Amino acid sequence: MRNICVIGVGYVGLVTGTCFADLGNRVVALDINEERIANLKQGILPIYEPGLEEMVKRNVAAGRLDFTTSYAEALRGADFAFIAVGTPEGVDGEADLQYVRAAAESIAENMTQPLIIVNKSTVPVGTGDWVADIVRAKQPRPIAFSVVSCPEFLAEGSALSDFMNPARIVLGSTDREAANQVADLHLSLRAPIVVTDLRTAEMIKYASNAFLATKISFINEIANICEALGADVKEVAAGMGYDPRIGKHFLNAGLGWGGSCFPKDVRALAYMATVQGKHPQLLQSVMDINKYQRRQAVLKTREMLGGLKGKTIGLFGLAFKPNTDDMRDAPSVEIARALQAEGALVKGYDPVAMHAAERMMPGVAMCASAYEVAEGADAVIVCTEWNEFKQLDLARIKQSMRQPVLVDGRNLYDAKRMQDLGFQYRGMGRG
Ligand code: NAD
Ligand code: UGA
DSSP: OOEEEEEOOSHHHHHHHHHHHHTTOEEEEEOSOHHHHHHHHTTOOSSOOTTHHHHHHHHHHTTSEEEESOHHHHHTTOSEEEEOOOOOBOGGGOBOOHHHHHHHHHHHHHOOSOEEEEEOSOOOTTHHHHHHHHHHHHOSSOOOEEEEEOOOOOOTTSHHHHHHSOSOEEEEOSOHHHHHHHHHHHGGGOOOEEEEOHHHHHHHHHHHHHHHHHHHHHHHHHHHHHHHHTOBHHHHHHHHHTSTTTOSTTOOOSSOOOSSSHHHHHHHHHHHHHHTTOOOHHHHHHHHHHHHHHHHHHHHHHHHHTOOTTOEEEEEOOSSSTTOOOOTTOHHHHHHHHHHHTTOEEEEEOSSOHHHHHHHSTTOEEOSSHHHHHTTOSEEEEOSOOGGGTTOOHHHHHHHSSSOEEEETTOOSOHHHHHHTTOEEEOSSBO
16 A cells, blocks of 8 residues: 555546555545536546546545645655646647646645655656756755656546556656656556656657557558548458557547547657657658548538538537547547538537537537437538447438438448448548
């Protein structure tokens, strides 16, 4: 049992804190957002993540998990302080480190005993050293501390199982003893542990996200070629994926990658490269292809309807991917905006992201179900491949639409079946 303070109760912080508590540690999770903490104290979660609510309640009841807005309270008796605050995109694609800086300063001002500061936020290479400098400069009196980089690899929607069954734990530090202590916290997860210096660990995180984004953009480029040549990218990806050197994951062609991480992290890596005088050509193409994928949904719909002005377009799914309520950089937002700019009326439905979506999609009519979205629509675009869209009564959907046009941005449906049902159907890369 160790005493852990987690700073930030967003997707990463709340999952990390709750899972460490579930492993038997004593965790205090802190946030400067008073509403989030007040709600958490009443069992109301700020985010949707499958299984998390039950785990939070169980660990609070067991006395292993607490919430606070006070750094002094959170750091009292803590052996570790995990930084899990946001690092959004700043000017020119550079990561904005204002929240990391504020967290480091507050740690320095409130720590009262030796501490291992573990950085879980995705931060530019060199940030670990910078955090150490901030803490040293801001401490009212010197107290020993170490900084360890421990990048997070969880994906939203499967965060609990990703935490409990990690593919690897990466730890970076110049202080081997501190890294060993953080390794000990993870030993029961039985994952490979990679120990490196700080900068290398920070780079492993960016390189991993950039590689996954590259894989998706690669298959999207292949999809576009498939479409022109009459091949089906779904089958192509399946055929490629059996080769263990290629692997079957992250080869789903469609509207491309969105969310709170790939877009900002690929841009931040490209920015770091550019500042060093390098030309990140591959990363640039990866981003360009991704932008084009979103545009394609609009182009296809326009082409099939012969124009968008005055047409009603429905969106199935709004979140950036299924099993999350996260709307950050969701393709649906850009697609809705482009449709509206051409004079279309847009309506949409998402199983869990409606609340967040309402704020980010002004003018989009929010519906209670996919069936309501289809009602009277000239076309439907599938933006997110939620399970509940997989087995819809498609005959009913077609019946209720003004025109049976369906653009399948996530290749959810069988093209032949859709044609048999009488839809004018277009997927992504299915020639
Ligand atoms: P988030 O926006 O969901 O949550 C961040 C939280 O930090 C917010 O609740 C905010 O109020 C709080 N915060 C901001 N400044 C603070 C301060 N000074 N002190 C205390 N709390 C403060 O962010 P997230 O999605 O959890 O991402 C956090 C970091 O983890 C980012 O660097 C991100 O790139 C990385 N990451 C995210 C994921 C993911 O799936 N979301 C996965 C891996 C890594
Ligand atoms: C991603 C990584 O998978 C995590 O390992 C990482 O920790 C996290 O970013 C992060 O750094 O925040 P996440 O963004 O939650 O996790 O979701 P993914 O499942 O990776 O999907 C990202 C985007 O790629 C989604 O928009 C999804 O629709 C898209 N995608 C994914 C595809 O278009 N095709 C695929 O084959 C896979």
